[in-house]
Amino acid sequence: MLEETLVLFRNIRTPGYDGTLDSYRKAGGYQSLPKALAMQPEEVIALVKEAGLRGRGGAGFPTGLKWSFMAKNTGKPSYLVCNADESEPGTCKDRELMLKDPHLFLEGMMIGCYALGCHHGYIYVRGEYFPAIKSLNKAIDDCYREGILGPKLLGGDYELDLTVHTGAGAYICGEESALLDSLEGKRGHPRVKPPFPAVAGFNSCPTSVNNVETLTNVTAILEMGADAYKSLGSPNNAGTHLVSLSGHVNRPGVYEVAMGVGLREIIQELGGGVRGGKQLKGVIPGGSSSPVLRADEIDIAYDFDSVGKAGSMMGSSAIMVFDEDTDVVKLLHRISRFYNHESCGQCTPCREGTHWARQLLRDFLQNNGSERKLNRLQRVGRNMGGTTLCALGDAASMPIVSFLKKFPDDFRQYYATAS
Amino acid sequence: MEVFYIDDQPVPFEKGEKILSAALRAGLEIPHFCYHPALSVVATCRMCLVDVTDLGNGRPAPKLMTSCSTDAMPNMRISTQNDKVQEGRELVMEYLLVNHPLDCPICDQSGECTLQDHSYAHGTGHSEMEYNKRVYGWRDIGTFVQLERNRCIHCSRCDRFTREITGTDEFGMFNRGHELTLDTFSDRAMTNHFQGNMADICPVGAITEKEFRFKRRAWKLRKVPSVCTGCSTGCNITIEHDRNEVLRLKPRENQDVNQWWMCDEGRLTYQQMNEREQRLAKPMGRVKGKLLQVTWQQLYDAVADRLEALKPNGEQVVALVDTHSTLEEMFLLRRLLQEVFSSDQVFYPQQDWTQPESEFFIETLITTDKAPNQAGARLLGLKGSQEHDVISAMKSAKLLLVLGNPFINEQPLLDLAGTTELMVHIASRQSEWTDRADAIFPGQNHAEKEGSFLNKQEHWQRFWPALRPSRHVRPEWQILSELLHMGTATPVQQTPQFSQIFQQMTSIEHKLFGNLALEKLGESGISLADLRQQSDTLAQTA
Ligand SMILES: Cc1cc2nc3c(=O)[nH]c(=O)nc-3n(C[C@H](O)[C@H](O)[C@H](O)COP(=O)(O)O)c2cc1C
Numbered sequence: 001m002l003e004e005t006l007v008l009f010r011n012i013r014t015p016g017y018d019g020t021l022d023s024y025r026k027a028g029g030y031q032s033l034p035k036a037l038a039m040q041p042e043e044v045i046a047l048v049k050e051a052g053l054r055g056r057g058g059a060g061f062p063t064g065l066k067w068s069f070m071a072k073n074t075g076k077p078s079y080l081v082c083n084a085d086e087s088e089p090g091t092c093k094d095r096e097l098m099l100k101d102p103h104l105f106l107e108g109m110m111i112g113c114y115a116l117g118c119h120h121g122y123i124y125v126r127g128e129y130f131p132a133i134k135s136l137n138k139a140i141d142d143c144y145r146e147g148i149l150g151p152k153l154l155g156g157d158y159e160l161d162l163t164v165h166t167g168a169g170a171y172i173c174g175e176e177s178a179l180l181d182s183l184e185g186k187r188g189h190p191r192v193k194p195p196f197p198a199v200a201g202f203n204s205c206p207t208s209v210n211n212v213e214t215l216t217n218v219t220a221i222l223e224m225g226a227d228a229y230k231s232l233g234s235p236n237n238a239g240t241h242l243v244s245l246s247g248h249v250n251r252p253g254v255y256e257v258a259m260g261v262g263l264r265e266i267i268q269e270l271g272g273g274v275r276g277g278k279q280l281k282g283v284i285p286g287g288s289s290s291p292v293l294r295a296d297e298i299d300i301a302y303d304f305d306s307v308g309k310a311g312s313m314m315g316s317s318a319i320m321v322f323d324e325d326t327d328v329v330k331l332l333h334r335i336s337r338f339y340n341h342e343s344c345g346q347c348t349p350c351r352e353g354t355h356w357a358r359q360l361l362r363d364f365l366q367n368n369g370s371e372r373k374l375n376r377l378q379r380v381g382r383n384m385g386g387t388t389l390c391a392l393g394d395a396a397s398m399p400i401v402s403f404l405k406k407f408p409d410d411f412r413q414y415y416a417t418a419s
Numbered sequence: 420m421e422v423f424y425i426d427d428q429p430v431p432f433e434k435g436e437k438i439l440s441a442a443l444r445a446g447l448e449i450p451h452f453c454y455h456p457a458l459s460v461v462a463t464c465r466m467c468l469v470d471v472t473d474l475g476n477g478r479p480a481p482k483l484m485t486s487c488s489t490d491a492m493p494n495m496r497i498s499t500q501n502d503k504v505q506e507g508r509e510l511v512m513e514y515l516l517v518n519h520p521l522d523c524p525i526c527d528q529s530g531e532c533t534l535q536d537h538s539y540a541h542g543t544g545h546s547e548m549e550y551n552k553r554v555y556g557w558r559d560i561g562t563f564v565q566l567e568r569n570r571c572i573h574c575s576r577c578d579r580f581t582r583e584i585t586g587t588d589e590f591g592m593f594n595r596g597h598e599l600t601l602d603t604f605s606d607r608a609m610t611n612h613f614q615g616n617m618a619d620i621c622p623v624g625a626i627t628e629k630e631f632r633f634k635r636r637a638w639k640l641r642k643v644p645s646v647c648t649g650c651s652t653g654c655n656i657t658i659e660h661d662r663n664e665v666l667r668l669k670p671r672e673n674q675d676v677n678q679w680w681m682c683d684e685g686r687l688t689y690q691q692m693n694e695r696e697q698r699l700a701k702p703m704g705r706v707k708g709k710l711l712q713v714t715w716q717q718l719y720d721a722v723a724d725r726l727e728a729l730k731p732n733g734e735q736v737v738a739l740v741d742t743h744s745t746l747e748e749m750f751l752l753r754r755l756l757q758e759v760f761s762s763d764q765v766f767y768p769q770q771d772w773t774q775p776e777s778e779f780f781i782e783t784l785i786t787t788d789k790a791p792n793q794a795g796a797r798l799l800g801l802k803g804s805q806e807h808d809v810i811s812a813m814k815s816a817k818l819l820l821v822l823g824n825p826f827i828n829e830q831p832l833l834d835l836a837g838t839t840e841l842m843v844h845i846a847s848r849q850s851e852w853t854d855r856a857d858a859i860f861p862g863q864n865h866a867e868k869e870g871s872f873l874n875k876q877e878h879w880q881r882f883w884p885a886l887r888p889s890r891h892v893r894p895e896w897q898i899l900s901e902l903l904h905m906g907t908a909t910p911v912q913q914t915p916q917f918s919q920i921f922q923q924m925t926s927i928e929h930k931l932f933g934n935l936a937l938e939k940l941g942e943s944g945i946s947l948a949d950l951r952q953q954s955d956t957l958a959q960t961a
Pocket residue numbers: 054055056057058059060061063066083084085086087088171172173174175176177209210211212214215390391392395
């Protein structure tokens with residue numbers, strides 16, 4: 001029987017734990033930070049590298065490596081910006097951390113700031129997350145009051161301020177460069193890369209953008225050491241991760257599992273299987289942008305590399321399950337509507353393609369599909385992939401291409417019937 | 420410089436330069452929309468895709484790259500023609516056209532439209548879009564331009580222009596996805612003085628000049644290089660004309676003078692070029708107190724008779740010249756006074772001019788000196804009105820020559836004109852001087868004649884004739900050289916050529932103009948400082 005491996009959720013799963021500074025301290029909190037402060041910043045980065053931590057924001061990029069890219073000796077301040085925009089459909093794990101154990105996350109953020117030599121960190125939170133924003137702000141206030149944050153970090157001689165900044169409801173502001181534009185007070189538009197944020201990020205200063213869960217893992221790494229952390233996951237996929245399980249399962253929710261456990265086991269054993277005893281039809285394994293897997297394709301290990309090998313992506317570890325009664329055309333239409341609505345519109349294939357695809361799918365739903373439209377939909381979808389400025393074009397493309405490939409017959413039933 | 424290869428042709432590049440900018444510099448064309456050399460790179464139109472078959476390290480790029488945003492690398496190899504690239508362009512073109520109205524027949528941009536050109540060259544020629552297109556109304560967005568959002572391809576050049584070039588931030592992006600629009604804020608019209616440039620850099624007919632709206636098809640226009648006369652900056656322009664009418668002025672790139680730009684006020688000077696009402700159309704002479712139309716010969720004879728009778732000399736001869744006059748005209752006028760009347764009293768209205776200081780280059784274009792050639796008058800040693808007392812000079816004048824329309828706001832000078840024995844006015848337009856003149860020689864306007872100016876930075880620039888003048892008028896340089904011949908009694912051979920006058924000026928004033936031949940003064944002019952340096956080095960090597 002698959003069980004949770006509790007590292008990030010250890011406190012949250014402890015009965016009576018309420019996430020306040022007091023209870024966090026009682027549970028052994030703010031012990032990792034002094035460890036980090038006793039090290040040289042480079043040693044902290046080396047440790048995170050050694051632990052094999054990969055970013056939980058979607059791309060799985062090695063965090064230590066990203067940190068080591070930060071431009072040095074530029075004469076400018078450097079920044080750590082936490083990406084708490086969490087808006088990929090299906091993903092709801094960062095919210096759990098911010099809401100229920102904010103200090104665990106904040107401690108990781110503070111360690112990150114120290115490692116990168118930042119004296120000001122920003123947390124860019126999805127604007128709709130009112131309770132999480134409140135909880136974060138309270139936690140930060142408490143830290144200032146207790147002398148954890150401020151001119152003397154934990155009473156030492158490192159100065160650190162943290163600021164919570166709330167988004168205004170745009171998915172694209174989760175893309176790191178658009179996030180930085182938005183944080184600077186501009187319209188959130190993905191930037192041309194290079195230069196990467198590590199060279200010219202927030203206000204053109206060296207910046208690292210990291211996901212909430214990624215930073216929270218840093219607290220754990222400092223606590224348990226690189227080897228113990230690595231031993232939790234599968235090779236090249238270290239540690240545990242928070243899986244947002246949703247859709248037609250009996251027990252949807254956020255679960256913490258070690259990297260590399262079986263995808264089917266997560267659905268069956270943690271999620272309690274498909275709702276109502278129905279058959280499984282398919283799984284979107286990594287947030288709505290990841291290519292869909294059919295029911296017969298899910299006997300794989302759930303980590304970055306294995307899901308990648310299966311032709312999809314683990315992304316932000318958001319598993320969306322759908323049963324045999326699901327109308328995948330409706331599902332794809334819903335997904336396409338989302339990407340159309342969220343495209344920033346600046347680059348041609350995504351601006352025009354997301355809308356065109358949505359129009360074609362609406363045609364199908366109105367029983368007005370045809371072989372020609374199916375081919376066109378496939379072409380419109382494919383042509384958005386790899387041709388755009390940011391990955392939203394790919395995110396819009398992958399579901400279309402994969403749904404058409406995996407479930408072609410479902411679309412045929414919507415062909416226009418001569419009446 | 421290191422090189423990389425575009426379709427096997429070596430292209431030199433500077434470190435950090437992008438593929439597209441190096442290619443354009445080498446004269447190679449890669450289709451693009453959003454890239455503009457004056458603006459930041461956004462890489463959003465995706466038209467400039469190229470296939471990097473070798474990144475310089477033996478490995479190919481994983482997918483097509485946008486050449487505007489990809490660094491050129493030593494020994495990189497790029498294909499701009501293979502099937503992959505063509506397919507990439509086709510799909511971008513298809514996406515660009517799905518919502519485009521294609522109303523080319525009534526679009527002012529038609530014929531000079533990048534979208535039109537690229538669809539012709541790189542499109543598939545057919546569309547599979549079968550839904551309604553996006554429709555917006557047109558918008559009045561400023562004093563000089565208007566916006567037809569249906570035609571917008573969202574390249575954001577306009578937005579970047581008001582942000583990065585004028586610093587006025589009047590444009591913005593609104594809404595998202597397929598509803599993205601570029602527009603002014605809160606329906607507020609733009610007020611910057613450089614809006615015409617937005618029509619220039621807009622690759623399609625979304626931003627167009629109001630002045631030019633529905634006036635002519637672009638392909639009818641003939642284009643002649645010229646210099647703007649709106650102020651002492653002397654922006655390089657093209658006079659665009661058809662059927663002997665100037666339809667508009669467009670800036671011509673000159674990195675030493677105006678970069679890519681010109682101001683809206685300058686653009687409006689085209690109206691003066693077409694102006695008819697105030698035109699001095701025919702030679703006139705005062706007969707018994709009344710101005711009557713005469714022939715050129717009668718006019719010259721009459722002037723000669725009067726001069727014979729008056730024999731004005733030295734202090735009795737005064738000339739006033741405005742700083743719209745060309746170097747050649749000023750030079751001839753000065754010679755005329757010197758050689759025929761032994762006078763050096765050529766006065767020009769001297770302007771104290773200021774130029775705004777700004778971190779935005781374009782804001783420094785417009786100067787308060789609203790004439791193009793004050794620097795020329797100064798260089799030729801004419802007398803600036805602030806340093807010399809024009810009124811007292813006028814008091815002893817028997818003969819007054821007025822070239823152009825200088826000092827028209829100075830009533831005391833105008834009044835003194837009545838006290839002279841003979842007053843000659845040489846100009847293309849009427850003014851307060853005309854009523855006071857005894858002999859009127861009708862000249863040609865800026866669009867009709869040839870000449871050269873010296874701008875505020877002593878950049879020497881020439882312009883060419885665009886319009887065909889009426890046969891009753893003559894260029895001022897010709898009139899002046901005819902008067903000169905008449906006075907010195909050298910026989911007038913045939914009508915002189917402009918190039919001869921120019922040659923005369925540069926050889927007599929070789930210290931100033933380095934004996935430059937007319938052909939050597941190209942379309943982008945030459946800075947006098949550079950010229951001096953050149954002739955110094957020439958002198959040293961000789
Ligand atoms: C369209 C788009 C939306 C994104 N949204 C998020 C998001 O909501 N949260 C997040 O952490 N990363 C998001 N990302 C990924 C970020 O760009 C970035 O890779 C990530 O924050 C890096 O953090 P990590 O290294 O800790 O994974 C998004 C990327 C794209 C292209």
